[in-house]
Amino acid sequence: MEYLPLFFKLDDKTAVLVGGGQVALRKATLLVRARAQVKVIAHHILPELVELVEQNNGEAIIGEYQAEMLEKVDLVIAATDNLSLNEQVHHDAVARHIPVNVVDKPDLCSFIFPAIVDRSPLVIGVSSGGESPVLSRLMRAKLETWIPQGYSRLGKLVGQFREQVKGRFTTINARRTFWEKTLQGQVAEKVFAGRDEEAAELLQANLDAADPDQQVGEVYLVGGGPGDPELLTFKALRLMQQADIVLYDSLVSEEVVDLCRRDADKVFVGKRRDNHAVPQDGINQLLIDYALQGKRVLRLKGGDPFIFGRGGEELESLKEHNIPFQVVPGITAASACSTYAGIPLTHRDYAQSVKLVTGQLKNRTTDLNYAELVHPNQTVVFYMGLHTLPVLAQNLIEHGKPADTPAAVVSKGTTRDQQVLIGTLADIAEKQAQAQLPAPALIIVGEVVNLQENLTWFGDQVLHNHGLVLPDAHATED
Structure with missing residues (x-):
């Protein structure tokens, strides 16, 4: 990973933008949407750029760039067609430990702008690390078609109830379980249908009826396929993204394991000939123990769990303890x-x-x-x-x-x-x-x-x- 994805909070922060053309205008538009105070510096500045920054508590300075202009600044962008000037801006910003971006010059950037899908408060950034901006834009276009505008209203609704949910459920797992059921159920469907008031009423009713002490554990027995992550089913990927604990075997490729939820605990229970990291009885007991703790447990198996995968043995153990489970078949080897x-x-x-x-x-x-x-x-x-x-x-x-x-x-x-x-x-x-x-x-x-x-x-x-x-x-x- 060439760059670590981060999100800057720019509310009431000062951003200096060196350059006054169309590229600078595009960058200024993003900065203003993030509520930054933008200071534009250039010999010639587009009238619409001047109007944009001045209407949003910014400033347009027509004249020569000077290094002293970077004092008490939080972010710097160089968007000129003058290479030596861009390099000077980069040098001055680095010397002051200020994050800097030089447009179309990844080697002069301490941060880069991703292609953005804006469903505020949900924001998605897509980056190729500066290698292929066109590819990033194409991927953004795909995401734009897949993610309805209703996700913006859904995100705002969640924000309205966040403190109530936090007060009712004392554990992270309980809150996560409540929100996942909410965001994958009728509340979300009502928002997408434009019935926001009904969605809010239903969310409140679900919250009032929820039992905060209830431990709801479940096991997902998922076939991870033979190795190529593109052979996973949609359902497999969805459950992989919501599990708290992942028990995976040696036949599951690293690429597939990487698609599991990032903050899930991952436990290797692989078995090779004459070399079992965890015996089968031990795996069965781990599934039971984690589920009884209220965890959502993903048992990720190579290929299909019911074809020489001993999935049936694991489900028999779960059945004996009345633990709910789901089975997702995988493409067998x-x-x-x-x-x-x-x-x-x-x-x-x-x-x-x-x-x-x-x-x-x-x-x-x-x-x-x-x-x-x-x-x-x-x-x-x-x-x-x-x-x-x-x-x-x-x-x-x-x-x-x-x-x-x-x-x-x-x-x-x-x-x-x-x-x-x-x-x-x-x-x-x-x-x-x-x-x-x-x-x-x-x-x-x-x-x-x-x-x-x-x-x-x-x-x-x-x-x-x-x-x-x-x-x-x-x-x-x-």
Whole structure:
């Protein structure tokens, strides 16, 4: 992060603006909206800029800029087309420890102006760190269409009740829970419909009826998908943003964890083969303990929580303690990783069914029903089978699957580190022993693997090296 987003309180503060053209006018307009007292200095100042600052307790000075003009000033902006003058303003401001912005010169700025979505009191700033102002403006335009003007009135309504709510609920969690229910319910809907008086009456009624001593805990069992954060569902993202505690496992990517609420407590409970940060019974107990404290607990799991994710075991524990919960399915690794690798799980000419199988059973064996896995016209996907790959391949061959059946290993699928290893049942284990692709990884067995070279959608970024495919899943992002 190049810049830390901050908001200046400029009410009755003095801002010096060096420059008198259209750019200076745009900056002055923002400063005036923030109730700053603006002092404009330039040889030539647009009449509308003079009128703007003088009508808002500011001053327009026609003449030469002098360093002494920065005394007792809170903010400085240089908006001229004279580079040496802009550099001098920067130097003078830095020497006096005054925040300074030189328009279109990020290296001369101690702060920058974001693209602003104004729904006061709700204000959103979008910045590219000075790298691409056009991109920032385009993103602002998208936000403008997504955020109704009614949010301004909603924010003001919340402000009117803030002290009442604070007085009724003594804990931060209780206040947060009340406001989240309010802002996601009928009060907000009435505001958006223009029925502000009804919204205020309903908010007051809800506040009067609320029980401040009630501990309302809940668990959200959320599938975080295989790694690419853009594969999250809307509901998953919403619950991730409102949880107080996040318990996440080792299959959840850092990018996905970063989308959780910033001030939520994050607890790593990941499990790897022979290395469990927290045993499953311990995870179950943590969910129970936090929920009984009135917390909203997010159990964030890689892929889908009900496909080899032990989500059912966790919900059984919650049910025993009458703890409410929600379950949000995620895109499972078999679907996402095969797609990103260019391998369709079904195809009319090659596979009419799919079997999802765990390569590691509860007792750490692979005592599978191989007779069910060797049928023709079928794709088999093994989860957690990387360490037993030689055993899996050998048993499939011994139970009748042709040794030349195509097979693939997809490592860290959908992420920037995705790698795909292509082979057959006869040689895939040996190729993996040489390549040493890391976990987490899926093994895909079936004729559909032959389609990979034609259907992979990473284009020229795909490198073929003795069957090893190294696609950059976001190669075109920049």
